[in-house]
Amino acid sequence: MQITMQNIYKAFGTNQVLTGVDFELLEGEVHALMGENGAGKSTMMNVLTGLHARDKGIITIDGKETYFKSPKEAEKNGITFIHQELNIWRDMTVLENLFIGKELKNSFGLLKINEMKALAAKQFEKLAVSIPLDKEAGSCSVGEQQMIEIAKALMTNAKVIIMDEPTAALTEREISKLFDVISSLKKSGVSIVYISHRMEEIFAICDRITVMRDGKTVDTKPIPETNFDEVVRKMVGRELTERFPKRTPVLGEMVLEVKDLTKKGVFENVSFSVREGEIVGVSGLMGAGRTEIMRAIFGLDPIDSGEVWLKGEKVKISTPDQAVKLGIGFITEDRKNEGLILDFSISDNMILPTLSSFAPKGIINEKSTVDFVEMLIKRLTVKTESADIAVGKLSGGNQQKVVIAKWVGIGPKLLILDEPTRGVDVGAKREIYQLMNELTERGVAIIMVSSELPEVLGMSDRILVVHEGKVKGELLKEEATQEKIMTLATGGQ
Known part of the structure; x- marks a missing residue:
C-alpha cells in the first residue's frame, strides 16, 4: 500500500496544529516520523485514519483519493494505529482485549474460545510474550499492556501499521523481538510508520525519515543520508550541545x-x-x-x-x-x-x-x-x-x-x-x-x-x-x- 498526504491542514479551534504537511509512505518501507512533542505527528496520523477530519489537503492511497470517516473504517481497509496512550480495557481479560470487536463465533453465535486462544498464543509466541490469556488486563504492567496492543494490531493482517512510541515501556529484549517482527512484516510488503523519540531505534530499523516541526514537514531523507545531529537540529531548530548534561554530584546525608x-x-x-x-x-x-x-x-x-x-x-x-x-x-x-x-x-x-x-x-x-x-x-x-x-x-x-x-x-x-x-x-x-x-x-x-x-x-x-x-x-x-x-x-x- 502506498500513501501520499499533500498540504494537510488541521486546527482545533484557534490552535493550528498542522499547517501544510506533506508525507509519503512507500510499500514495504519502515518510515520514521520524528519531531518534538506537539509537532503534529500523531495528529497527522489521526487525520489519515479518520479520527480527525482534515481542514484542507489531499490524501491518496494507491493513487486513489481516499478519506476515512473513522479508525474502524481505516482498519477495515488495512491501516492499523497502535497509539502511544494505550487503549486497554482494564476490567477485561488479555484474550478479550485481543479480540474486542473481532470475536470469532460459530454458526450459533457462540465464541470459538479455543480457536481464539490458539491464535493469540501463536501471536504471543512470535513476540516472545508470556502473559496468561485469562489475566485481567488492568493488572498487567504498562510494558505488558504495550505488547498486548502490538499483538492486537498484528492480528489484523494490516497492510500499514502506525506505531506511536511502541517501545516506550519495553526493555531491550522485548524491543529486539519487536524489531524481528517488523523486519518480517517489511519482507511481506507491510509498511510501517514508526513514531519514536529513540534515535538509536530510528537508525537501526528505518529506511527513511520525515522530520516535523511546529505542524510543518521540515525534511524527508533516506536514513543513510542523515545523522543524529542533523535530525535533532531539524527537530528543535537549534543545536543540542550534549545529549546528557554533565553531572558533578555532591552527595550529602x-x-x-x-x-x-x-x-x-x-x-x-x-x-x-x-x-x-x-x-x-x-x-x-x-x-x-x-x-x-x-x-x-x-x-x-x-x-x-x-x-x-x-x-x-x-x-x-x-x-x-x-x-x-x-x-x-x-x-x-x-x-x-x-x-x-x-x-x-x-x-x-x-x-x-x-x-x-x-x-x-x-x-x-x-x-x-x-x-x-x-x-x-x-x-x-x-x-x-x-x-x-x-x-x-x-x-x-x-x-x-x-x-x-x-x-x-x-x-x-x-x-x-x-x-x-x-x-x-x-x-x-x-x-x-x-x-x-x-x-x-x-x-x-x-x-x-x-x-x-x-x-x-x-x-x-x-x-x-x-x-x-x-x-x-x-x-x-x-x-x-x-x-x-x-x-x-x-x-x-
Whole structure:
C-alpha cells in the first residue's frame, strides 16, 4: 500500500496544529516520523485514519483519493494505529482485549474460545510474550499492556501499521523481538510508520525519515543520508550541545534506606539506599519487579516485611498521602491512569498534591495558585495556550511534563521517577535531565527507573539491577556498561 498526504491542514479551534504537511509512505518501507512533542505527528496520523477530519489537503492511497470517516473504517481497509496512550480495557481479560470487536463465533453465535486462544498464543509466541490469556488486563504492567496492543494490531493482517512510541515501556529484549517482527512484516510488503523519540531505534530499523516541526514537514531523507545531529537540529531548530548534561554530584546525608523489603511472589529482600544529591538508576527486564518495589515504597502496595528509613528515622508508609507528607514524590510510568486526571485542567493537576498549602483556611488563594502554576509551566516549558486547558488535550510529552511539575511542586526530599522520559522528544528529554540535575544540586535524592540503557548510563551516579524481584547487583557510574547491566538483568554474575 502506498500513501501520499499533500498540504494537510488541521486546527482545533484557534490552535493550528498542522499547517501544510506533506508525507509519503512507500510499500514495504519502515518510515520514521520524528519531531518534538506537539509537532503534529500523531495528529497527522489521526487525520489519515479518520479520527480527525482534515481542514484542507489531499490524501491518496494507491493513487486513489481516499478519506476515512473513522479508525474502524481505516482498519477495515488495512491501516492499523497502535497509539502511544494505550487503549486497554482494564476490567477485561488479555484474550478479550485481543479480540474486542473481532470475536470469532460459530454458526450459533457462540465464541470459538479455543480457536481464539490458539491464535493469540501463536501471536504471543512470535513476540516472545508470556502473559496468561485469562489475566485481567488492568493488572498487567504498562510494558505488558504495550505488547498486548502490538499483538492486537498484528492480528489484523494490516497492510500499514502506525506505531506511536511502541517501545516506550519495553526493555531491550522485548524491543529486539519487536524489531524481528517488523523486519518480517517489511519482507511481506507491510509498511510501517514508526513514531519514536529513540534515535538509536530510528537508525537501526528505518529506511527513511520525515522530520516535523511546529505542524510543518521540515525534511524527508533516506536514513543513510542523515545523522543524529542533523535530525535533532531539524527537530528543535537549534543545536543540542550534549545529549546528557554533565553531572558533578555532591552527595550529602542519607535520605532513604530500604532494608529487606519483601512482597511475596513479587520482590524479595530488597535493600538499597539513596543520599542527598544522588541519582540512583534502577534497571532490569520487564516484569523484574522494578515498578512494584517503587509502588511499595510510596505506599501504593502493601509489603509483607522489611523496613523503610527516611532521614535516619524508621517510617511506615501505608498510603501515598503519608508518603507525600514525608516529602516523597512518585512520577508513575502510567501517566494516563495514575499520573493525571485527564479531564482536569493543567492547573488543577499541578496543584493536586499541594492543594492544602493553598487553602490554609479552607479557601483557595487563587493568586498564589496562578503564580505557582505559571512558574511550573515556564520552568518545564509546557506547550499550552492556557493553564485552564484540560490536560488530556496536550501531547503525550507535555502531559509528562505536567506530571513531573506536579511532584516538583511539593519540594520533595525524595523523588521517584518511573520511566520519566517515556514518549518525550529529545529536546524535552534534555530539559528533564537538566531539571534532575538542578534538583540534586538542591539536595533532592532521586531514584530513576528506566528501560532506556543510555539514559540509565547517562544520568545515574549508581545503578541497581533488578532480576526476578531481587537486586542482582549494583554498579558505579564509572564501571557500568550496557553489557554489564544486561548480564545482571538476565540473571548472570
